[in-house]
Amino acid sequence: MNSILQDLRYTLRQLGRSPGFAVTAILTLALGIGATTAMYSLVRSTLLAPLPYPHSEELVGIGLVQSGTPPASDQTGETGDFLLAHAQSFSSIGIAGDRPLGQNFSNGSGKAQTIYSLHVSSGYLPTLGVPALLGRTFTREEDLPGAAPTVVLSEDLWRRVLNADPNIVGQAIHINGDPFTVIGVMPSTLSTVDGTDVWQPLHLSATDPGYQGTNFQTIARLKPGASVAQASAELSGLTSTIFRQFPDYQKWTRPGAPKLQEFVWPLQQIVVSNARSSLIALSAAVLAVLLMACLNLAGLMTARSITRKPEIALRTALGASPAMMLRLLLTESLVLAFVGSLLGLGFAHLALPLLLSASPIGLPQLRQTTVDLPVAAFAILTGCTSTLLFGLLPALGVFRQTIGSSLGNARTAGESAPRQRLSKSLIVAQVTLATMLLSTGALLLNTFLHMRAIPSGVQPPHLYVLQVNLKGDAYSSTSHTQQFISVVEQRLRQIPGVAQVATVNGLPIDRGLNNSGGPANHPDQIAYAESRFITPGYFRTVGTTLLAGGDISDADTATSQPVALINEFAAKRWFPGRSPIGEYVITGSDKPRRVIGLIANVHSSSLTDSIAPTIYVPYTQVDNESMKTINGWFATSFVLRTVERGNFRDPEITTAVSAAVTAVDPEVPVRKFVPMQTFIDDNVAAPRFFSWLAGGFAGFALLLTLIGLFGLLSYQVASRTRELGVRMALGAQRHQILSMVLKNGIMLTAIGLVFGSIGSCALRSVIAALVSSTVGTRATATASLLGAQTVSISIAGAAMLVSAIAASLIPARRAATLEPTEALRAE
Amino acid sequence: MIDIHNLERNYKTGHTDNFVLRRIYLHIAAGEFVTIMGPSGAGKSSLLNVLAMLDDQWRGEFLFEGTPVQTLNRKQRAELARRRTGMVFQSYHLIDDLTVAENIDLPLSYKDIPRPERQALVADTLDRFNIVGKKDLYPSQLSGGQQQLVGIARAVIHKPSLLLADEPTGNLHSEQAAEIMQLFRTLNQQGTTIVQVTHSEANAAFGSRTLELRDGWLTRDTANPNLNSAPGAPGAAA
Ligand SMILES: Nc1ncnc2c1ncn2[C@@H]1O[C@H](COP(=O)(O)OP(=O)(O)O)[C@@H](O)[C@H]1O
Numbered sequence A: 001m002n003s004i005l006q007d008l009r010y011t012l013r014q015l016g017r018s019p020g021f022a023v024t025a026i027l028t029l030a031l032g033i034g035a036t037t038a039m040y041s042l043v044r045s046t047l048l049a050p051l052p053y054p055h056s057e058e059l060v061g062i063g064l065v066q067s068g069t070p071p072a073s074d075q076t077g078e079t080g081d082f083l084l085a086h087a088q089s090f091s092s093i094g095i096a097g098d099r100p101l102g103q104n105f106s107n108g109s110g111k112a113q114t115i116y117s118l119h120v121s122s123g124y125l126p127t128l129g130v131p132a133l134l135g136r137t138f139t140r141e142e143d144l145p146g147a148a149p150t151v152v153l154s155e156d157l158w159r160r161v162l163n164a165d166p167n168i169v170g171q172a173i174h175i176n177g178d179p180f181t182v183i184g185v186m187p188s189t190l191s192t193v194d195g196t197d198v199w200q201p202l203h204l205s206a207t208d209p210g211y212q213g214t215n216f217q218t219i220a221r222l223k224p225g226a227s228v229a230q231a232s233a234e235l236s237g238l239t240s241t242i243f244r245q246f247p248d249y250q251k252w253t254r255p256g257a258p259k260l261q262e263f264v265w266p267l268q269q270i271v272v273s274n275a276r277s278s279l280i281a282l283s284a285a286v287l288a289v290l291l292m293a294c295l296n297l298a299g300l301m302t303a304r305s306i307t308r309k310p311e312i313a314l315r316t317a318l319g320a321s322p323a324m325m326l327r328l329l330l331t332e333s334l335v336l337a338f339v340g341s342l343l344g345l346g347f348a349h350l351a352l353p354l355l356l357s358a359s360p361i362g363l364p365q366l367r368q369t370t371v372d373l374p375v376a377a378f379a380i381l382t383g384c385t386s387t388l389l390f391g392l393l394p395a396l397g398v399f400r401q402t403i404g405s406s407l408g409n410a411r412t413a414g415e416s417a418p419r420q421r422l423s424k425s426l427i428v429a430q431v432t433l434a435t436m437l438l439s440t441g442a443l444l445l446n447t448f449l450h451m452r453a454i455p456s457g458v459q460p461p462h463l464y465v466l467q468v469n470l471k472g473d474a475y476s477s478t479s480h481t482q483q484f485i486s487v488v489e490q491r492l493r494q495i496p497g498v499a500q501v502a503t504v505n506g507l508p509i510d511r512g513l514n515n516s517g518g519p520a521n522h523p524d525q526i527a528y529a530e531s532r533f534i535t536p537g538y539f540r541t542v543g544t545t546l547l548a549g550g551d552i553s554d555a556d557t558a559t560s561q562p563v564a565l566i567n568e569f570a571a572k573r574w575f576p577g578r579s580p581i582g583e584y585v586i587t588g589s590d591k592p593r594r595v596i597g598l599i600a601n602v603h604s605s606s607l608t609d610s611i612a613p614t615i616y617v618p619y620t621q622v623d624n625e626s627m628k629t630i631n632g633w634f635a636t637s638f639v640l641r642t643v644e645r646g647n648f649r650d651p652e653i654t655t656a657v658s659a660a661v662t663a664v665d666p667e668v669p670v671r672k673f674v675p676m677q678t679f680i681d682d683n684v685a686a687p688r689f690f691s692w693l694a695g696g697f698a699g700f701a702l703l704l705t706l707i708g709l710f711g712l713l714s715y716q717v718a719s720r721t722r723e724l725g726v727r728m729a730l731g732a733q734r735h736q737i738l739s740m741v742l743k744n745g746i747m748l749t750a751i752g753l754v755f756g757s758i759g760s761c762a763l764r765s766v767i768a769a770l771v772s773s774t775v776g777t778r779a780t781a782t783a784s785l786l787g788a789q790t791v792s793i794s795i796a797g798a799a800m801l802v803s804a805i806a807a808s809l810i811p812a813r814r815a816a817t818l819e820p821t822e823a824l825r826a827e
Numbered sequence B: 001m002i003d004i005h006n007l008e009r010n011y012k013t014g015h016t017d018n019f020v021l022r023r024i025y026l027h028i029a030a031g032e033f034v035t036i037m038g039p040s041g042a043g044k045s046s047l048l049n050v051l052a053m054l055d056d057q058w059r060g061e062f063l064f065e066g067t068p069v070q071t072l073n074r075k076q077r078a079e080l081a082r083r084r085t086g087m088v089f090q091s092y093h094l095i096d097d098l099t100v101a102e103n104i105d106l107p108l109s110y111k112d113i114p115r116p117e118r119q120a121l122v123a124d125t126l127d128r129f130n131i132v133g134k135k136d137l138y139p140s141q142l143s144g145g146q147q148q149l150v151g152i153a154r155a156v157i158h159k160p161s162l163l164l165a166d167e168p169t170g171n172l173h174s175e176q177a178a179e180i181m182q183l184f185r186t187l188n189q190q191g192t193t194i195v196q197v198t199h200s201e202a203n204a205a206f207g208s209r210t211l212e213l214r215d216g217w218l219t220r221d222t223a224n225p226n227l228n229s230a231p232g233a234p235g236a237a238a
């Protein structure tokens, strides 16, 4: 015990004597451990966390998807009902809407606000198996179409806006202006997964407009003893029956694409499916950073043990046993590891909230992401393992040499060849990793810049978007919706600074209805097409070019001839080689519409989407059924173009804008009031985030490489001083010495660059997958987004070389300014 | 070949000047084989460094083959040294990760000599020193005597007129030392002027003239028995 304390004291004194070494080693370790720990914590709370439901291992999701797609639970209404009737492997099945939908909630007194509601079948909540906190979940009767309106609240909403009223069950709350009877409150564990505020009955019926689309998700609980594989086998047996019963699904698959099929996945995998590839890619980057830190540490420790050679030799000569020397080394490594890990934990603790809030990908928090005991244990274990492996082992090698050789016997000039080779390989490995991180950063940055440069099809400067949800019975008719829209438009026009106002359901770079559509006289050409609903002046307001024909006007009413505008893409496909004006198109089950205008292409849901055939229909000519559907599914967007001067974002205007809405219907809250640019920026948020992150990692890697290279070369110059003296005595000129050291650094960098470039090329497909999973494009489209690999590698190479020269210059200059007579005397 | 007048060299340590060479007057003619002796710390290596033109912090006059070295700038001195002098070290100072042939080639690599000519010179030298069989070995694979042989080969490959050797046999057995001295004698007979530092009388016997340094003063010169009357020398009249 006493001797351990003594070792500790001695170690601290030794480290105190070389603060440069101690600080560099500890910081290097702390950053490596910090990044790794933060990432581990994140992965632990998502990919590795069980779902917070009883016997969650029995929970699965069933998806009707193409083989090869990531885990998903998409179903159509029809196939959901089919599974309910036929699947045998499950003890219960639940169907829900594909995502929580924005609704307008008001509790009488307060201001209306947007809440998120998930529509669920009566089997859904029981399948999850979480008992209600208060009351109960839906009965089968309550889930039948036409049943009295009921709602289940989340604990969160109940506490937040209903003051945790213990008598809430049985009372009514107002959603979209309509009363709903509260029948239960579910504990908060449920809403942490998808952020649901309330659950409402799904009322699934074959007459639902979305019944035949994949607008639902299906979960199920396996019968005791049944496995995912068995369930999968059963369902793939049912697939052919499904296609026989519902031949229409062939229409939804593009020709040549893999067939749809029912797949079963553990529900956990479906929940984390979207974040999975991003998290895995990030983990890989973080591991690379940790490895960099370790390599650097190895370099530092090796160099340090060399400088301590005489001390060790002396101690050995004075009788210290190898075991005692080992203990001393171990103490030093562990002290470094401990301090480094603790600091790293601190970094992780600070970085995690930042990372979570900055992340544009939804990270389902199945467990709280914090630095808790297991995470701390992970950090310290990683710290100690890496220090012992990368710090102690190389140092031991040096010491074994020292103890074996006699004291201070140097016959030759220069250092031993194997040791040099070790330090050199460490640097090469560091350069390799740093190059890969750098080129990845450059690649992602390039992607981000590429995406940002894609024309959206609208003119974002001075364009603002005011979004509202028009939900409930009140907005199930065209006349009421139309009335609301035109009064709000009028009021918005009166706000000073507003030049033009129009309305659209299905804003560009947002979401909107995809439907079937095509030329009226060619029913065989009717296929997937986007439908958008607009008021007059919409194109002028958003700045989309009218290529031919005219816009809709106030003369286009419910009773006038049905008209539409189509985009260039649709015109080329449906009416090749001729003007589409005067032709007729069909959208959904609508009557034929006369095409009166041709519109430039606009990206419908994301900048990276391929352009789709699009049909624009005047609001006034939408039938009640369709109006109910689009209001139920999508937000209504007022677009405002303002005069060129002045700042439109001051609070007064925001107030005026929201007053314009509230004055017309106090039950309708403003969901969003933002510049159009925000939608575009959100769209590129993922690549921007990842390029920042990769840039940060790459910067850190570059810094470590600099430190490593600088350290190695300085050490080489110091330990080869006499050799340099000899070279000068033999006629080497100063510039020759300078270039010799520089060449040394550049050679090592160049070798690392070659390996790093090869590695970067191998990484490309991984990055492509990451980009396509975060921006929602098919991988084929991603290739062009990524840009040329040569560019990113050149950028990485240039950065690496410039840094290598910078890192080599100081040691090289030191070597070149040595006095030969002094250098020759050096030991 | 060498004419030195009133050469002085001191090292500043802190505030005190530490003189290591004092009022040296020395003439060495071409073809001489001079031995410098004296106790440790007397300034022998310092004098050799001046002669090798590695040092340029001295004061006084130094004529090398008629060129006043004190008027040359750093670059010119280095150039002159590179062409006309060769140096042999006590610890051989071969470079570890270079082969014998590469070590020998080193001085040539710092000159503008075409590659074929360099290769020919290296081959010649290996042959002359009977080490052709060892040309691809590394220094650590050679005995001390063999290493010094390589060291000498390296020092004379560019045919310098002046060969300087600082305790060249200090780390060798007397037998090996005698061989090295024999080699020096041969080189000297072929026309190379040699200045060596040694502690061994036996080695000194191979030379034609012996100097002695004490505390930076030239105190004995077998070619100049009247040295004691040199101005400023200890015991001389002030
Ligand atoms: N670079 C230097 N800085 C300070 N003192 C030096 C330096 N080089 C030599 N000396 C001192 O000069 C004196 C002569 O040294 P040196 O010429 O090496 O002696 P010798 O070769 O005769 O043993 C010694 O006292 C030595 O300590």
Ligand SMILES: [Mg+2]
Residues within 6 Å of the ligand: B044, B045, B046, B166
């Ligand atoms: Mg000496």
